[in-house]
Amino acid sequence: MAQTRAIVITGNGTNCEMEAAHACRMGGFDEVVIAHIAEILSGEVRLDDFHFLNLTGGFLDGDDLGSAKAQANRLKNAAVDGSGEKLVEQFNRFISAGKLILGVCNGFQLMVKMGMLPAFDGNYLNQSVTLTHNDCGRFQDRWCYLKVDAASASVFTKGISGGIYLPVRHGEGKFVCDSEATLERIEREHLAVFKYSDPEYDAATMEFPANPNGAQNGIAGICDPSGRLMGLMPHPEAFVHYTQHPRWTREQLPEEGDGLILYKNATEYVRKNLV
Amino acid sequence: MANRIEVALKAGVRDARGERIKREIEDFLHLAVDDVRTIDVYTVDAVLAPGLLEQAAAGPFSDPVIQVWSLDKPLATGFDYVVEVGFRPGVTDNVGRTAREAVSYLSGTPFADGEGVYYAVQYLLKGLLTADDVENIATGLLCNTLIQRYTVLSSQDFSQKGGFAAVAPKVQSGLKIEVKEVDLNVSDEELMRISREGVLALTLDEMQIIQSHYRDPRVLEERAKIGLGAKPTDVELECLAQTWSEHCKHKIFAGTVHYEDENGRKQEIKSLFKSFIQRTTKDVREKMGDKDFCLSVFKDNAGVIRFNDKHSLVFKVETHNSPSALDPYGGALTGIVGVNRDPFGTGQGSKLIFNTDVFCFADPFFKKPLPKRLLHPRRIYEGVVEGVEHGGNKSGIPTVNGSLVFDERFAGKPLVFCGTAGLMPAEVNGQPGHDKYIKPGDLIVMTGGRIGKDGIHGATFSSEELNENSPVTAVQIGDPITQKRMFDFLIRARDKGLYRFITDNGAGGLSSSIGEMAGECGGCRMDLAKAPLKYPGLNPWEILISEAQERMSLAVPPEKIDDFLAMATRFGVEASVLGEFTDNGVFHILYEDKTVAYLPMDFMHEGLPPMQLPAKWVPPLHEEPVCAEKLDYTEDLKQLLASLNICSKESVVRRYDHEVQGGSVVKPFCGVANDGPSDAAVVRPILESFEGVVTAHGICPRYSDIDTYHMTANAVDEALRNYVAVGGSLELVAGLDNFCWCDPVQSEKTPDGPYKMAQLVRSNQALYDVCMVYNLPLISGKDSMKNDFYDGTVKISIPPTLLFSVIGKIEDARKAVTxxxxxxxxxxxxxxxxxxxxxxxxxxxxxxxxxxxxxxxxxxxxxxxxxxxxxxxxxxxxxxxxxxxxxxxxxxxxxxxxxxxxxxxxxxxxxxxxxxxxxxxxxxxxxxxxxxxxxxxxxxxxxxxxxxxxxxxxxxxxxxxxxxxxxxxxxxxxxxxxxxxxxxxxxxxxxxxxxx
CATH class of the missing domain: 3.90.650.10 (PurM-like C-terminal domain)
Incomplete structure (x- = not known):
């Protein structure tokens, strides 16, 4: 059987590569590579050789120009040694080949600022939404209930009933659209996959701390119309085993954490469609 | 010519930073303001192709969804006053550095020497404020004038001048690079003047030892051979001052104490460190026999113990008190990224798995007048908390455990303890991971950040009390991203076996790191002109002792150097060969091939006789309160729960990422609403395994007012009982001691030195007594002995404080208890x-x-x-x-x-x-x-x-x-x-x- 292959990009301030790779392995990927951006820019590692790209959490370039801004600039403008192409061309090829990209936290910020999400009309390099400073003005590490839109095209959330419980860990997670029209279209096309909600996953909330950042419509994560590209502020890789749950010593929990299903669905999709 | 790019939020977008400043102006300064908005300013001082500034402004510098930008045109409107705050020349400017790199990606070429991008923030204030109020806001809140500069303009002045001029805060140099000789054939008063004015922090005895070294005919003969005169160079004198500083040499812990107890029994203690701390470890290890799990203690940057067959645990806790008193944000940020380098630079290097923080502050709601130069406790609190937040979060290391401790006396100096643990392979390329050595002929390599004037005299200044003239240059600002890049590179270089020895550049800079490394093989020869500088104009002595951050020193075998340097380039990390290690017994420093320092290694490291320290214990007697027999204590309980030392610290702890790396098992909070205060932390550093690392700490400075023996015993016990509470195993647990004392050396300024010294002796006695019973070897630690403030009239000494940290194991993390x-x-x-x-x-x-x-x-x-x-x-x-x-x-x-x-x-x-x-x-x-x-x-x-x-x-x-x-x-x-x-x-x- 052909190999399912996932890649996690690290370097310049990415921090969650280890647990993201672990989640990919637990989700079922045959091979998982953590590649430093230097190894990609030097041509040693090529995105073309993988099916699932993880842009994960951290503080790219210290978020010095706003979260992930400097990396978005780097990815758009940096050239790959010896190939004569810019790195962004590898990304474009990856997307047009129908492959999967998951952006988590800083990775979501990166996708949004590169324009890879929500990517209306197949335009993957046009920014129309952003993630900015939390309304509370501070970094927050806390767990949140996320209501999942069952009607979304996301390939990652298939089979989730109600929602999932995950930690957020960010200072710039407030989801904002450039216009009412953008927000309406995101809602209409069911691209707002995750919304901060009450513990029963009944309704999205704007109340702090359930909504930790003041995101518009409580949006915590979105996908592109194809459902193959998705980004979210909460950390699915941080809840793949029950011991990561903040109340595991007092609640009866299944062995697997809520976040694992995203990686299982990714494996499943790759197996069916890409190998 | 420099250009200004300004970036402002679009109308209607919430300005969280401005709102926070508004709140702080109201809370701290009790001034009413209607509105505060902020603008980011990038001053670009570089020759660029046409259109590139616009491209940078519209691209990496601004977010089109929420921001607008302008080039050389002010954006500020609708304010009464505007304050612009940027860094002083030469101060680490992380945003400026990232902005500069972003422009390079756009232009495709790196910046030329002297070109740069400088970051500043504009605060637009609206409200009924006087010019004095605004000055007060600028200096009392927005700007730390030690490291930052500010300009205030009223709306009227602003429109008259057309906004702010584009000025690049470049370091102005032009002074001739020189090496001075210092004449030590002078009177004692003159010797002390040289020490004092040079911030050398050397005592008269020490100055006299140096004086007589330069009178030794054999020394003079050796010097003549290499063309040096009889007088020490400034490079040599500065180097000795660093090496012999209390901060680096721990003279008090190494000194001979003449202790007299409350019954008049006298005892001579040769080195508290050897007699108590080292002896504790030695005796516990002997007692444990074949269950001993210590691998490397006291000799490296951090202690190393066994975790399992394949991995070892590394742990170190440091303090960064003096810098945090002057610049709370920068001092604390440097504290955390600085201690990260300790476990990273231990053995062959380790992967960092968690941080711990303990802060001791005065009441943030403090209302009494404070001596000049002391920052308000609330400002220290805000700055330190934020500095450690940025340092820890950006480095991707979870902050899993900590405390906030309050006592009014910490107004004199806050205590900022930062700890970091690492995990290293038990074996690296066939060698024990915790071992390292240097062969003569290995190359001296420095990696990471460049050298500037930042952090000069950090080691010597922290060896003195804080006073009005504490030097500005002693403060550094950490840069977690440069460090993270370096670590990403070095951990891969480690696995490829590209270096033989690694250590951290901390206090004392190269003089300390290379000085210690040279001690491993018996000498070195290093040319300071080969060190990369942030800006020109540094004298050789400044290059040698600068504590500029984010640097590691390595010994690289000559046959590996090409691979090492090539890999560094690929990972965007600067690495420079500065010289080579030798075995000729000399610390030999050159500048452009000319010798500027030639110090025998044995004089540098062994030349200092032990200090003689009197200590006399007289137990204090406090008023004994009479028990108030009451029928109901509910109100007392509520007051206790609300007290600073007991109340919830959730507002701080939630700002620290405690879950990154995915291994958290017992988090800082637990319980039905995720808000109960955990006793200790449990993490799984290897996600495929359920073996857990447990860490906890104890600290109880209040008991020092009665007896430091019991303060210490309780701190050790508190650490171990917290550790045990969550399920930590008693078979594999080690301790770390961090002593923070007020100056215990008797002098005019410290007439009660013998009492404070006796407190230190008693603390050490307890440490030995309790650790022996608890089978707790001490694997590493640190002392900070000058935690006083003195401005000539007011003296504030902190209560003697021991932070005792433990690290150990839980075999199966699924058995942890909350x-x-x-x-x-x-x-x-x-x-x-x-x-x-x-x-x-x-x-x-x-x-x-x-x-x-x-x-x-x-x-x-x-x-x-x-x-x-x-x-x-x-x-x-x-x-x-x-x-x-x-x-x-x-x-x-x-x-x-x-x-x-x-x-x-x-x-x-x-x-x-x-x-x-x-x-x-x-x-x-x-x-x-x-x-x-x-x-x-x-x-x-x-x-x-x-x-x-x-x-x-x-x-x-x-x-x-x-x-x-x-x-x-x-x-x-x-x-x-x-x-x-x-x-x-x-x-x-x-x-x-x-x-x-």
Missing amino acids: MDVKRPGDFVYLLGCTANELGGSEYLALKGFVGNKVPRVDAISAYARYQAYHQAVLQGLVASCHDLSDGGLAVAAAESAFAGGFGISLDLSRVPWQGLEDGWNDEALLFAESASRLLVTVRREHSEAFEAIMGDECCARIGVVTENPELLIEAIEGHNVINADLAELKQVWQSTLREL
Whole structure:
């Protein structure tokens, strides 16, 4: 059987590569590579050789120009040694080949600022939404209930009933659209996959701390119309085993954490469609 | 010519930064402002292609969804005053550095020397403010004038001048690079003037030792051979001052103490470090025999112990007090990224797995006048918390454990303890991971950041008390991203075997790191002109001792250097060869091939005779309060829960990422609403395994007012009982000691030196006594001995403080225990005896007393109890466990109950008591802080098994978990002394610091 292959990009301030790779392995990927951006820019590692790209959490370039801004600039403008192409061309090829990209936290910020999400009309390099400073003005590490839109095209959330419980860990997670029209279209096309909600996953909330950042419509994560590209502020890789749950010593929990299903669905999709 | 790019938020977008400043102006300065908005300013000083500035402004510098930008045109409107704050020349400007790199990606070419991008922030203030008010806001809140510059313009001036001019804050140099000789054939007064004015922090004795070295004919003969004169160069003198500083040399811990106890018995102690700390480890290791798990102690940047067959654990805790007093944000940020380099630079290098932080501050709501130069405690609090937040979060290391401790005397100097643990392979390329060595001929390589004037004299300045003239250059600002890049590169270079030795550049800079490395093989030859500089104009001595951050020093075998440098380039990390290691016994420093320092290694490292330190212990006697027999103590409990040392620190802790790397098992908070205060942290550093690392700490400076012996014993016990509470194993646990003292050396400024020195002796005695019983080897530590403020009239000395940290293992993290009660009906047990020990307690502090009956640790009985308890944990019999510390039984019970969301009902008459009947009263039972106690809940069906395991180890069933959400405590006489609603208790506990 052909190999399912996932890649996690690290370097310049990415921090969650280890647990993201672990989640990919637990989700079922045959091979998982953590590649430093230097190894990609030097041509040693090529995105073309993988099916699932993880842009994960951290503080790219210290978020010095706003979260992930400097990396978005780097990815758009940096050239790959010896190939004569810019790195962004590898990304474009990856997307047009129908492959999967998951952006988590800083990775979501990166996708949004590169324009890879929500990517209306197949335009993957046009920014129309952003993630900015939390309304509370501070970094927050806390767990949140996320209501999942069952009607979304996301390939990652298939089979989730109600929602999932995950930690957020960010200072710039407030989801904002450039216009009412953008927000309406995101809602209409069911691209707002995750919304901060009450513990029963009944309704999205704007109340702090359930909504930790003041995101518009409580949006915590979105996908592109194809459902193959998705980004979210909460950390699915941080809840793949029950011991990561903040109340595991007092609640009866299944062995697997809520976040694992995203990686299982990714494996499943790759197996069916890409190998 | 420089250009200004300004970036502002679009109308209608919330300005969270401005809102926060507005709140702080109102809270700190009690000034009313209507509105504060902010603008980012990038001053670009570079020759660029046409259109590139616009491209940068529209691309990396701004977010099109929420921001607008302008080029050389001010954006500010609708304000009464504007304050622009940027860095002073030469201060680390992380945003400017990233902006510069972003422009390089756009242009495709790197910046030329002297070109740069500089970041500043504009604060637009609207409201009825006077020019004085605004000046006050600028200097009191927006700008730390030590490291930042600011300009204020009224709206009128602003429109007249057309905004701010584009000025690049470049370091102005032009001074000739020179090496001066210093004449030491002078009077004693003159020697002391040289030491004082040069911030050398050398004593007269030390200056005289240097003087006589340069009078030694053999020394002069050697110097003549290489063309050096009889006088020391400034490079040599500065190098000796660093190497011999209290900060680097630990002269007080190495000195000879003449101790006299309260009975007049005299004792000479040759080195407290050797006699107590090193001896503790040696004796514990001997006692453990083949169960000894220590791998590398005291000789490296951090201690190393075994974790399992394949991995070792590395741990170090540092302090960064003096810099944090001057620049809380930069000082604390540097503290955390600085301690990261210790485990990283231990052995062959380790991957960093968690941070711990403990901060000691004065009351942030402090209202009394403060001496000039001291920052308000609230500013220190905000700055330190934010500095460590940025340093830890950006580095991707979870902050898993910590404390905030408050005492008015920390206004004189805050204590900022930062710890980092690492995990290293037991073997790297066939060699033990914790070992390293240098061969003569290996190349001296420096990696990471460049050298600037930042951090010059950090080591010597922190070896003195803080005063009005403390040097500005001593402050550095950390840059976590440059460091992270370097670590990403070096950990890969380690696995490829590209270097032989690695160490950190911290205090003393290259003089210290290369000085110590040269000690490994017997000499070095290094050319300072080869070191990369942030800007030109540094003299050789400045290059040698600069504490510019984010640098590691390595020994690279010549045959590996090409691979090493090529890999560094690929990873975007600067690496420079500065010279080579030798075995000729000389620390030989050149500048452009000319010798500027030639110091025999044995003189540098062994030339200093031990200090002679008098110490006399006279036990203090405090007023003894009379027990207030009351019928109800509910109000006292509420006041305790709201007190600074006990209240919830959630507003701070949530700002620290405690879960990154995915291994958190016991988080800082637990319980039904994720807000109960955990006793210790458990993390799984290897995600494929359930082996856990456990860390905890103890700190109780208040007890020092009575006796530092008991302060220390309690700190060690507190650390171990927190560790044991969550399930840490007693078979594999090690300790780290961090001493923060007020100056104990007798002098004009410190007439009570012998008392403070005696406090230090007693603390060391306790450390040995307790660790021996607890089988706790000390694997690393640090001392900071000059935590005083003195401006000539006011002297503030901190209370002697020992932070004791432990690190160890839980074989199966799935057996970990948290402090929240789990279900109604469970039995409540108290492990350990309570005594009439209210001395130094939070309860007495609340009543304005210190008292005398400080808690005493009975280590032998406690250890047996901890062992029994651990067996109960392994058998899964424990539902919850919370340690008793500040506030005693009443506070612990309240916390466990409201964390779990169920009530507790207790009977004080069942609490095991030790000592005389006449101290046995409700007050002591509720609030005494007697050591080694744990509050445990157990399912009814497990109670028999639990009691059987605990046996005679001072354990009693004192109550039950109840469905009703209330805390009920029955007095000795049978009435309720505490009767409180849990929601109300939790509310007072959470309210004190919630808004900070």
